[in-house]
Amino acid sequence: MIIKKKAKKTPAVVVDSSKCIGCGLCVKDCVGSCLEIADGKAVFQETRCIGCGHCYAICPQKAIDMPGLDTEGCDDYVPMTDFDSDKLLTAMKSRRTIRQFQDRPVEQEKIDKIIEAGRFCQTAANHQNIAYTILGSKQDEFEAECVKVFRTAVQAGGKFVKAYDGFEIPDDFFFKGAPLVIVVSGSNSNKGLATSYMELMADSLGLGVLISGFAETVIAMNPKVKRMLDLPKKHKVLSVMVIGYPAVEYQRIAPRKQANVRVL
Ligand SMILES: Cc1cc2nc3c(=O)[nH]c(=O)nc-3n(C[C@H](O)[C@H](O)[C@H](O)COP(=O)(O)O)c2cc1C
Numbered sequence: 001m002i003i004k005k006k007a008k009k010t011p012a013v014v015v016d017s018s019k020c021i022g023c024g025l026c027v028k029d030c031v032g033s034c035l036e037i038a039d040g041k042a043v044f045q046e047t048r049c050i051g052c053g054h055c056y057a058i059c060p061q062k063a064i065d066m067p068g069l070d071t072e073g074c075d076d077y078v079p080m081t082d083f084d085s086d087k088l089l090t091a092m093k094s095r096r097t098i099r100q101f102q103d104r105p106v107e108q109e110k111i112d113k114i115i116e117a118g119r120f121c122q123t124a125a126n127h128q129n130i131a132y133t134i135l136g137s138k139q140d141e142f143e144a145e146c147v148k149v150f151r152t153a154v155q156a157g158g159k160f161v162k163a164y165d166g167f168e169i170p171d172d173f174f175f176k177g178a179p180l181v182i183v184v185s186g187s188n189s190n191k192g193l194a195t196s197y198m199e200l201m202a203d204s205l206g207l208g209v210l211i212s213g214f215a216e217t218v219i220a221m222n223p224k225v226k227r228m229l230d231l232p233k234k235h236k237v238l239s240v241m242v243i244g245y246p247a248v249e250y251q252r253i254a255p256r257k258q259a260n261v262r263v264l
Pocket of ligand 1: 096097098099210211212213214215254
């Protein structure tokens with residue numbers, strides 16, 4: 001009988017004991033209590049590790065490696081305090097939803113940067129189970145199907161489309177002629193976060209973003225439309241990001257209601 005040896009799983013965290021000085025910073029910051037100090041060195045136990053990388057990020061000796069992860073660029077650390085908070089806040093307030101786009105493609109490097117921003121967003125339990133589906137060559141066909149479904153829904157007088165009763169739905173109703181559409185999908189617990197990171201990155205690259213709630217609704221109500229996306233198993237659409245160079249400029253910040261702040 002041939003007994004197959006069970007393949008040894010690569011541990012999520014590897015401590016280089018020749019570099020470790022036993023400072024305990026990784027132990028203290030580990031959310032799953034997966035590290036302890038034994039004989040003056042950090043020792044890792046996989047049990048509850050969620051692969052968050054806090055131990056990797058905090059170690060003053062660079063004694064920790066995470067062999068299963070892409071660590072390229074991780075030494076380029078920039079704290080948020082490097083940014084002027086007043087300028088950052090004003091820039092965030094100045095962000096606008098863009099609904100008019102130039103007929104100009106988005107460069108691949110910019111698409112990569114937008115996705116990179118989403119990739120480094122926090123996720124519940126660090127699952128990182130987010131996918132970025134670029135509609136690419138299917139964009140026009142996808143929009144045409146969404147328009148067809150939406151027109152039918154409006155004619156049928158559904159509740160959510162009430163406001164569009166009598167409104168002519170143009171062929172570019174969903175994507176407004178933008179050259180790039182990214183469907184962000186994953187589990188609902190992460191709704192919105194990656195999208196916000198991506199939108200801020202897109203804005204800083206001179207692009208504009210429309211988050212299409214209408215497209216999201218059509219995808220949710222029509223299985224054929226959802227199938228066209230060929231999403232990973234169990235994925236829900238978190239947002240549909242319509243991206244391109246803005247064909248509009250704003251002169252000032254759009255006003256808002258006062259914040260509803262409550263202290264209990
Ligand atoms: C989840 C979500 C869904 C949205 N869906 C649409 C949409 O389908 N069509 C649209 O024109 N704008 C959509 N918007 C944009 C909002 O209308 C917009 O954020 C709001 O009017 C405020 O404008 P501002 O983004 O420029 O501050 C959506 C925004 C969010 C956050």
